[in-house]
Amino acid sequence: MNFRENHRIQKLLLLFITVMVITSLAAGCTGGINLPGFQKETPVEPPVQPDAKSALGAITFRAHVPANPAVETITLEILDEVTGLALNPKRYEMAPSGENQFEINIPIALGSLVKYRYIRTGERTAVEYTAGGQQIRYRMFQVSGPSIVEDIIAGWTDAHYAGPTGRITGQVIDAATNTPIPSALVTAGGSQAFTASDGSFLLEGLIPGTHNLVAASLDGLFKTFQQGAVVAENATTPAPLFVEMAKLVKVTFVAQIPVGEVKGLPLRLVGSSYALGNTFADLDGGMSVIASRAPVMPTIAEDIYSLTLELPAGLDLRYKYTLGDGFWNSEHYTDGAFRTRQLIVPDADLTVTDIIESWKIGTFAPVTFTVTVPQDTLPEDIVSIQFNPFGWTAPIPMWPLGNNQWLYVLNGPLDFFSELKYRYCRNDQCGVADDSSTHDLSTQGKAITLTVEGQNVQDTINSWANWSSFTNSTTIIAPEITAVGPDFVAGVELNPNYNPVWQPYFANGLQNIKSLGANWAIFTPTWSYTRANPPVMEQVAGRDALWTDITAAIQSANQAGLHSAIFPRIQADMLANDIWTEANPDAGWWETWFSSYRTFALHHADLAAQTQASMLILGGPDITPALPDGMLPNVEPSGVPEDAGERWQNLVTEVRGRYTGQIAWALPYPFPATPLPEDFDQFDALYIVFNARLTENNDPAEAELQESFAALLDANVLPVVEESGIPVILALDYPSANGAASGCVQISDQCLPFDLLNQPTPDLPEVQVDLQEQADIYNAAFNAMITRPWINGVVSVGYYPPAALQDTSASIHGKPAADVLWYWFPKIIGQ
Numbered sequence: 001m002n003f004r005e006n007h008r009i010q011k012l013l014l015l016f017i018t019v020m021v022i023t024s025l026a027a028g029c030t031g032g033i034n035l036p037g038f039q040k041e042t043p044v045e046p047p048v049q050p051d052a053k054s055a056l057g058a059i060t061f062r063a064h065v066p067a068n069p070a071v072e073t074i075t076l077e078i079l080d081e082v083t084g085l086a087l088n089p090k091r092y093e094m095a096p097s098g099e100n101q102f103e104i105n106i107p108i109a110l111g112s113l114v115k116y117r118y119i120r121t122g123e124r125t126a127v128e129y130t131a132g133g134q135q136i137r138y139r140m141f142q143v144s145g146p147s148i149v150e151d152i153i154a155g156w157t158d159a160h161y162a163g164p165t166g167r168i169t170g171q172v173i174d175a176a177t178n179t180p181i182p183s184a185l186v187t188a189g190g191s192q193a194f195t196a197s198d199g200s201f202l203l204e205g206l207i208p209g210t211h212n213l214v215a216a217s218l219d220g221l222f223k224t225f226q227q228g229a230v231v232a233e234n235a236t237t238p239a240p241l242f243v244e245m246a247k248l249v250k251v252t253f254v255a256q257i258p259v260g261e262v263k264g265l266p267l268r269l270v271g272s273s274y275a276l277g278n279t280f281a282d283l284d285g286g287m288s289v290i291a292s293r294a295p296v297m298p299t300i301a302e303d304i305y306s307l308t309l310e311l312p313a314g315l316d317l318r319y320k321y322t323l324g325d326g327f328w329n330s331e332h333y334t335d336g337a338f339r340t341r342q343l344i345v346p347d348a349d350l351t352v353t354d355i356i357e358s359w360k361i362g363t364f365a366p367v368t369f370t371v372t373v374p375q376d377t378l379p380e381d382i383v384s385i386q387f388n389p390f391g392w393t394a395p396i397p398m399w400p401l402g403n404n405q406w407l408y409v410l411n412g413p414l415d416f417f418s419e420l421k422y423r424y425c426r427n428d429q430c431g432v433a434d435d436s437s438t439h440d441l442s443t444q445g446k447a448i449t450l451t452v453e454g455q456n457v458q459d460t461i462n463s464w465a466n467w468s469s470f471t472n473s474t475t476i477i478a479p480e481i482t483a484v485g486p487d488f489v490a491g492v493e494l495n496p497n498y499n500p501v502w503q504p505y506f507a508n509g510l511q512n513i514k515s516l517g518a519n520w521a522i523f524t525p526t527w528s529y530t531r532a533n534p535p536v537m538e539q540v541a542g543r544d545a546l547w548t549d550i551t552a553a554i555q556s557a558n559q560a561g562l563h564s565a566i567f568p569r570i571q572a573d574m575l576a577n578d579i580w581t582e583a584n585p586d587a588g589w590w591e592t593w594f595s596s597y598r599t600f601a602l603h604h605a606d607l608a609a610q611t612q613a614s615m616l617i618l619g620g621p622d623i624t625p626a627l628p629d630g631m632l633p634n635v636e637p638s639g640v641p642e643d644a645g646e647r648w649q650n651l652v653t654e655v656r657g658r659y660t661g662q663i664a665w666a667l668p669y670p671f672p673a674t675p676l677p678e679d680f681d682q683f684d685a686l687y688i689v690f691n692a693r694l695t696e697n698n699d700p701a702e703a704e705l706q707e708s709f710a711a712l713l714d715a716n717v718l719p720v721v722e723e724s725g726i727p728v729i730l731a732l733d734y735p736s737a738n739g740a741a742s743g744c745v746q747i748s749d750q751c752l753p754f755d756l757l758n759q760p761t762p763d764l765p766e767v768q769v770d771l772q773e774q775a776d777i778y779n780a781a782f783n784a785m786i787t788r789p790w791i792n793g794v795v796s797v798g799y800y801p802p803a804a805l806q807d808t809s810a811s812i813h814g815k816p817a818a819d820v821l822w823y824w825f826p827k828i829i830g831q
Helices: 007-026 500-515 547-559 587-610 621-626 644-658 702-724 771-785 816-829
Strands: 056-064 073-078 090-093 095-098 101-109 113-121 125-129 139-142 147-152 166-174 185-188 191-194 200-206 209-216 225-231 236-243 248-256 267-271 299-301 304-312 316-322 341-344 350-355 367-372 383-388 399-402 405-410 419-426 446-449 455-460 489-494 520-523 526-532 535-538 563-566 569-571 615-619 662-669 685-690 728-732 745-747 750-752 791-799
Touching: 056 073, 056 113, 073 101, 090 101, 139 147, 139 185, 139 209, 147 209, 166 185, 166 209, 166 225, 185 200, 191 200, 200 535, 209 236, 225 236, 248 267, 367 383, 367 419, 383 405, 446 455, 489 728, 489 816, 500 547, 520 547, 520 791, 535 587, 547 563, 547 587, 563 587, 569 621, 587 615, 587 621, 587 644, 615 644, 615 685, 644 662, 662 702, 685 702, 685 791, 702 728, 702 771, 728 771, 771 791, 771 816, 791 816
Parallel strands: 056 147, 166 236, 248 350, 367 455, 489 520, 489 791, 520 563, 526 569, 563 615, 615 662, 662 685, 685 728, 728 791
Antiparallel strands: 056 101, 073 090, 073 113, 095 101, 113 125, 113 139, 166 200, 185 191, 185 209, 209 225, 248 304, 267 316, 299 304, 316 341, 367 405, 383 419, 399 405, 419 446, 526 535, 745 750
């Protein structure tokens, strides 16, 4: 997100960013939460209690560190991704074994995939950083027998590396079929990347030396690959990785809840695999597992649950049973320690029988939360509760009682906090769809004091933020409509600001789109710029939907009877500024950019082909400076190579070799300073994202808006249509905010870019919600469009799939503008 366009907006939004950074630090980004009784250095014992059948191997971890103060120690952290990387690490203090070298020997079960990192402890704790200046999430090591693991530490939180670097590139390929594997996790030197559709990966900015290169499946579908890789200064190390697919076996988990506990509550199985709720991302509160993404286990008796899964043989599965997620309401040993179980999946079907010892830690009694929600809560909504012990953690679905009441019993961990803050929200969308009383950006939530006696907390939510179903009926003025036919694109484009908590709610959102009479859903999967020099665009878990995320969402669209289009976007919000501001674009920079964009485009062409999407949309404002004669946002020449036109033609030809469906080119309107592409005949349609100023009037009549639409379409869009000779789809991008029709939503006498209003975003008190203005804009657009047969589709931009909102964003989900689509779409396509 580019905050430079408005300095005063930047100051306002900086508060939001600061709060998130503070929360992240509190959640353990610097090496774990120091809760009483947690994170103690442990004796040299296995990090996870192994299965009784598992043999152990002696593993020596040897770390080569930068010059280290004599008074400070180096500690190995073996991490628990199920509970939370920051929340339950096992720490092993290492012994000096040479100059700037430390090591320790630990027995670990054979077959284990160890996730670990190093910290430096002294007056403060410092976590290791990559040579590229990013905090290491974790390294990986596959245990196949007694081994020595050699690691080079580039830098620390307080001492970043400033020397030369190199990189590893390669592909992960199925050895049996020679087919590439997308979305594999590859790590080396603490850096990590997810493979693209062609199996390719790039690990940029590695310190020179030998690194342990590991490729692992998010669900264990192929056997983990591991080998050493030598990285030289300013050089690229090629690494083709041929992997063996794993055999699937049936594993039945049978769990008995603790004696005396309430029976029949929803019990979830959470774990280290994608299918058990692991997002492989750093979520709120230092967690990686989302409760609503994990399976609920069916009951086979009052206190016994059972679930059968197909799992790959050899998978190192870390798992636990929970009434919440991996941290809240999860199982513990009787001594209060977190219990994370380990199963090395055998090569034959298996039944695992587990007895849950306890849900509790210490002496504090459970807290029962009962909440009554407003009458206008939608029947499909699920009420979630979110806790704030040291920063907001991931939301957890509550249990419905009926009659607008919801229940949640929190057993633990409680003894580590004297006070616990919490809030309620709809569909896990805390911070967006909250209880109005706790929606403020700076809110710490409601608070209770924890005691050794049980508590019953009863709350009433008077209203939801950004929601009310009690709105005026929508009046639609329209002529008699002659159906265009089912080939007309009546579509809804999804908000690109993906969050993993959206995933369980896609199906409902897509069914809502279908109920409006739409026949298309336009998905906007993203990659992120993670470096500017050289430019690196890649998938970042938690920010960008991974391959499995987006394929599941498109499958839901297919099941809803919708055509799918894929409009991939590139995010720059991980950079301090926009990519085009931070870049130093010489010839080498542009060569790297075009190579990265080629991988990005072909990845989404393969995605479109595999999911049988009906259209792929390329272009858009993200890449305008890279077009021939490209201009930067400040209207200066971008310095794009002279052969840019040829590069784009070749890329589109390659895309067509991967994907045989329709390909559209996206153009923003008003059209940018960069000249429009000359080779329109390469495309099947133009996708014009339209958010032009329609009036100078603060309270325009709908007739005025319709007249403006007609004039702009005829004066500016029609000539492009006539020149290109290809169909045009009009994508309307107007927020439900006062001033949207004038093209200027004001804040502190400045015009706010519309995309900054899309969720998630902090509430801006100066910006007023105007649902009617958005509805009027849509109805005016339809009235202008219906008399212009050269327009072949209309799309609503910015749809927020997980929840209906009545905010200032462009999403029409739950707004009067949706009624406009419901009126027009079926009549246009002849339903």
